[in-house]
Amino acid sequence: AQSVTQLDSQVPVFEEAPVELRCNYSSSVSVYLFWYVQYPNQGLQLLLKYLSGSTLVKGINGFEAEFNKSQTSFHLRKPSVHISDTAEYFCAVIFNFGNEKLTFGTGTRLTIIP
Amino acid sequence: GAVVSQHPSRVICKSGTSVKIECRSLDFQATTMFWYRQFPKKSLMLMATSNEGSKATYEQGVEKDKFLINHASLTLSTLTVTSAHPEDSSFYICSARDSGGRFFGQETQYFGPGTRLLVL
Numbered sequence: 013a014q015s016v017t018q019l020d021s022q023v024p025v026f027e028e029a030p031v032e033l034r035c036n037y038s039s040s041v042s043v044y045l046f047w048y049v050q051y052p053n054q055g056l057q058l059l060l061k062y063l064s065g066s067t068l069v070k071g072i073n074g075f076e077a078e079f080n081k082s083q084t085s086f087h088l089r090k091p092s093v094h095i096s097d098t099a100e101y102f103c104a105v106i107f108n109f110g111n112e113k114l115t116f117g118t119g120t121r122l123t124i125i126p
Numbered sequence: 127g128a129v130v131s132q133h134p135s136r137v138i139c140k141s142g143t144s145v146k147i148e149c150r151s152l153d154f155q156a157t158t159m160f161w162y163r164q165f166p167k168k169s170l171m172l173m174a175t176s177n178e179g180s181k182a183t184y185e186q187g188v189e190k191d192k193f194l195i196n197h198a199s200l201t202l203s204t205l206t207v208t209s210a211h212p213e214d215s216s217f218y219i220c221s222a223r224d225s226g227g228r229f230f231g232q233e234t235q236y237f238g239p240g241t242r243l244l245v246l
Contacts, residue, residue, distance in 0.1 A: 048237070054239050054240065055219050055237040055238050056237040057237070058234060061234060102170070113160075113175070119167075
């Protein structure tokens with residue numbers, strides 16, 4: 013079955029430290045990859061996406077992600093986090109370009125420690 | 127651009143009543159909208175795909191008679207939870223795809239802020 017795995021349910025990080033949030037998916041065919049952020053009691057906001065081309069994708073708020081086809085991963089990184097980055101982060105994948113349904117990971121709660 | 131709104135943002139209702147949630151794309155047309163349900167500390171689960179002018183496509187295990195979806199126009203989809211019960215309490219989120227692909231392409235979904243439903 014096609015699935016998206018976010019291994020870390022919670023990640024605490026000190027302010028101004030770097031962070032990496034991991035995402036792996038199960039598929040041997042081409043996919044579209046997304047990272048969304050959800051602030052408390054709000055909907056999801058698109059951070060970045062990978063469709064094709066350069067494997068390093070830059071998004072909003074200083075985040076970037078790298079697509080690794082051989083490892084079927086799409087890890088999210090930021091070199092220096094801020095208090096305002098505290099939120100839930102979801103990795104999502106479109107496995108079927110025909111219906112373009114998003115399959116979400118279980119989310120990673122990023123907590124920034126002052 | 128690419129703003130999706132939901133109304134109401136939160137609603138409390140009595141068991142057995144019906145609740146309607148609206149999802150609107152404010153600055154783009156969306157032939158396709160999606161309805162998700164999010165449980166506390168859980169991921170989003172797709173409930174159904176709503177297509178303008180046609181019947182919604184429900185995911186396996188979702189009761190179509192309980193969760194009525196109407197996509198009446200290119201900017202509005204509604205989800206009606208009929209005869210709501212406490213187990214229907216959840217956070218409901220809609221998303222919409224820009225039919226014209228003007229923002230980030232048609233594969234990108236834009237999410238509403240969500241509606242928190244509490245059934246007493």
